[in-house]
Amino acid sequence: MGACCSSSPEAKYEVSGGAKAAKQPSSHGPKPKPAVPDFGLLNTHEVIKLLGRGGEGETWLCKDKETGHEVAIKLIKRPIPKPAIQVIKREIKIQADLGQGHLNIVSADEVILSKTYLGLIMEYVPGGNMVAFVTKRRETKSERGGLCLDEDEARYFFKQLISAVEYCHKNNVAHRDLKLDNTLLDTHEPFPWLKLCDFGFAKHWQANSNMDTMRIGTPEYMGPELISSRTGYDGKKVDVWAAGVLLYVMLVGMFPFETQDDNFNNTAGLYDIWLQQIKTSWRDVPNNTSAASRLTPELKELLDKMFDVKQESRASIDTIKQHPWFNRPLPEKFTESLKELEEEQRAIDEQVSKGAFQSAERDKALEALLDRAVTPAMPSEEVTRLSLSKIKRAYSILRPKGAGAGMAAVQEED
Missing domain, CATH: 3.30.200.20 (Phosphorylase Kinase; domain 1)
Structure with missing residues (x-):
């Protein structure tokens, strides 16, 4: 819609x-x-x-x-x-x-x-989407070593995104259009909470089954198996790739793989992105080398796992949640906000377990x-x-x- x-x-x-x-x-x-x-x-x-x-x-x-x-x-x-x-x-x-x-x-x-x-x-x-939030931070990125969001703030939002995506996957739903545009921020103080929206491309799958071959989503966020219309792609792994792109853009303000051809009605732009994905590590894409040098080794290792071109060996949500970067302690200002969010979520989880929303x-x-x-x-x-x-x-x-x-x-x- x-x-x-x-x-x-x-x-x-x-x-x-x-x-x-x-x-x-x-x-x-x-x-x-x-x-x-x-x-x-x-x-x-x-x-x-x-x-x-x-x-x-x-x-x-x-x-x-x-x-x-x-x-x-x-x-x-x-x-x-x-x-x-x-x-x-x-x-x-x-x-x-x-x-x-x-x-x-x-x-x-x-x-x-x-x-x-x-x-x-x-x-x-009412707080706008992450595009506006990151764009505004680009104006002051020199204050954060060239990053739009520093790694702590990016991890604060990324933890919330992964929690939402994990909930979708546990209910056998792949979102298939994760991107900054579809992540909104509320007005919670002192730090906003993230809200995932727009389920127009989302789809249920049966247990242990994969998606059809339809090419769907936003090109810069698509995994290689989606661009190439691979038969029976894994919707969960498509979401993991897109979440990696979203994390990268939050940090550096640009895509890890992009093209100068914005006309995706023909396949030239898509093909350009796909070639970069399968032939070049995200670290070695010319536009990324400087940006990658600003990231910590732990974060770069996590992105390597999320940008694995083989969906079978690409990181899962569980892998992300167990990764050292994901579990690095946050400053107290972010920890308190997440603690409040988690307490409210636990109350909702109790209602869900009783079938309150079915x-x-x-x-x-x-x-x-x-x-x-x-x-x-x-x-x-x-x-x-x-x-x-x-x-x-x-x-x-x-x-x-x-x-x-x-x-x-x-x-x-x-």
């Missing part, structure tokens, strides 16, 4: 809602921005601003009129083509199942269907709702909301007139 749920530097719309509220063009000065669309959610949400665009839709910052909470909503125009609905269904279910169970994964709270749009309602992460009834209700999204809305159709979080049993009710504008809802039952 594309696009993550954090702030965007652009605002291309006026925040005042509704077409009637739009100002008339003046004969002098620039044209006003178009009014923010309401997406058929006028009775449920105030639409505030665009957060991002993806291949299938847009993500908007909205305020829930009932709770007053800010949320991020991925919106896809209805009717949705039938070939696309299975991919959307997979993303929603994966994020609903995983996000409620891990603090380092963006949670999906509801699905909403209006006459014109299908929306996935997620937690809003519901066959919810899954059936989700199937029915998405089946409606492939058809045009009926004139009498109401906005429908399906709660994805902490559900034991789900059922549909039609509220009486005057109670929430007759909105149909799928409620939570304790």
Whole structure:
């Protein structure tokens, strides 16, 4: 579904809602921005601003009129083509199942269907993504020996990323698009917590089985087996390679393998990256030699294991967690933040162990709702909301007139 749920530097719309509220063009000065669309959610949400665009839709910052909470909503125009609905269904279910169970994964709270749009309602992460964070640090990298983040700070975030990826893998899900753009930062003080988002390319696998040959993801983060469309690649090892790229970029602000050809619609750029991967150690790529010299020997050894071109011998998540660099003590300021995170996570783990976030009834209700999204809305159709979080049993009710504008809802039952 594309696009993550954090702030965007652009605002291309006026925040005042509704077409009637739009100002008339003046004969002098620039044209006003178009009014923010309401997406058929006028009775449920105030639409505030665009957060991002993806291949299938847009993500908007909205305020829930009932709770007053800010949320991020991925919106896809209805009717949705039938070939696309299975991919959307997979993303929603994966994020609903995983996000409620891990603090380092963006949670999906509801699905909403209006006459014109299908929306996935997620937690809003206001701190921006790691791209912006690392870019800002590049301006002062001379203060850290030429590194965007020093190794301690990078390890603080990397530990959280690995925890999130490990949780995905334990639930037989490969993310397949790990990158700075898909890692968000919240506003936890004194140091932000990382949140993994955008499960549009994520996929379940059966125990002891591998992925198909589809080339998917972001080229600079792809492992060689993914670029070459290797038959039956290991989704877990693809994530390990991408996590290594992400760690490297956090530290030095550039990719270990990249190309001057940005047009990945043809294969020249991909082939260029693939040749570097299979013929040259990441340490020996011309752009990397200076950067690699700034890293500690332990970290370089870990990256060697994560960038092993043979997926069979590439580091696993367990290998990473046991590595000396990963376990090097952090300064107290980071340790305290991680300790707080781990304590909150343990409480969630107890709920997960009791099946608190699993519901066959919810899954059936989700199937029915998405089946409606492939058809045009009926004139009498109401906005429908399906709660994805902490559900034991789900059922549909039609509220009486005057109670929430007759909105149909799928409620939570304790």
